[in-house]
Amino acid sequence: MQGPGPALFGILNVTPDSFSDGGDFLDPEAAARHAAGMLEEGADAIDIGGESTRPGSDPVTEEEELRRVVPVIRAILQAHPDAGVSVDTYRASTAEAALEAGARIVNDVTALRGDRRMAALVADAGCPLILMHMLGEPKTMQKEPRYDDVVREVRDFLARRADHAIAAGVDAENVALDPGIGFGKTLEHNLALLRNLEAIVGLGFPVLLGASRKRFLGRITGTEEAKDRVFGTVATTVLGYERGATLFRVHDVRANREALAVAEAVWRV
Template sequence: MPAPFAVMGIVNVTPDSFSDGGEWYDRDAAVRHGLELAAAGATILDVGGESTRPGAAAVDEREELRRVVPVIEGLSAALPALTLSVDTTKAAVAAAALDAGAAYVNDVSGLRHDPEMAALVADRGARCCLMHMRGEPRTMQQAPRYDDVVDDVRAFLERQLAATVAAGVPEERIDLDPGIGFGKTLEHNLELLRRLDEIVAIGPRVVIGTSRKSFLGRITGRDDPRQRLAGTIATNVLALAAGARVFRVHDVGAVHDALAVAARVLGDPGPAR
């Protein structure tokens, strides 16, 4: 029976990600880490070569390609049945990643940063994730404001969904991510989680990424991102109950097991599409 959720394991091939920057920067280390995440229960591996933490510096296309493509090639050879995702806003990087074995494009800009991205996803038959972000990583946490954060995020996702479908990507190949922590305050994040059912109601599968994020540290007093696993599990279980189906995390094994138990308690609420 298909699982009612999918765990997306994070493979950061970066020197500056907020919780594990530099750990998997080497190609072989990143591939080994991906294999470990798959063994722990990840059915999607999300490979990224540019940090999207607040204030992160931009990475040029050539360097991002150098970081990402060899890792995807290695994971594709080792795990041909697993879904590989590339976390990028650049169409050239996405194209090279798809050539190397990826089948999913996770774009934090919602396919807005590069005007060629939507057509690429459509032409290549890839799956994609449209995420909401206010501004860009370098500026997104500079006093973010909304009239109503859930209404504003929902309206954005509905617009981008319509635009992506119009570009030729079937709706069944599109996921939506409200962008927890991307241009949001603590209260914005909490309100999105409280009213996540309003995002789920748009229709496509919903992706949640709360793993180790700073708002969990503010609630719990845990300054070290690695000590935020309990908060990560709590938010993911609540999101599952609200209808989210894909969970992007660092600590795959623990989150997978928590979601498996929660899904049974909830009555196995239908498989991840």
């Protein structure tokens, strides 16, 4: 999955209720224009999600997710045939339709627990797979999340899920891991994971960091509006890269791309 240097996944939520940009890109043409802008700013892939996973959100039907996601993938690839597209879903049916429409990567926030058919689908497709840690489900995940040792528990969970994926036939080189910043974690949990990201990196898979515009950044910086949390996001990107993360899921591509370019120039040997 990982080429030389860090890679950016531009976030494209085609939902009415995502925490930062809900409702902005429901129209496929508007979504495709936004994707084009992120590609021009240096996004390596566009990560498209049709179901909000913000804290307290409810799931949508399979039919609604497909209706939102597939036309957007087609619109993006019609304008930019070589664009990398990732589909953010835990449903095998949505992943299959997205791959048929031209998506190349599956990003599963349930780490293959949401749909027992997903592992076989990804194995047969031979596509990259992102496995994320989430405590509980979006509806309830932020109601007093507790861990004895958040770093150890998240690391061990991701190790087990990677083993599960590989045992199901997914190529180990196609697996990436996401500690799930903000998914069933308090501010202190998120900071502990960022501080100790090497524990996840040490499992030997590419690590994706998805801290973009999240609420814990607002608590630290005092920024109420999600769209104003660009600088806090950039800080997590650079800190994550320093600690070994190489994939970054972000809303603000240019800011993060430029920060990574500076970080690479400083640390390159």
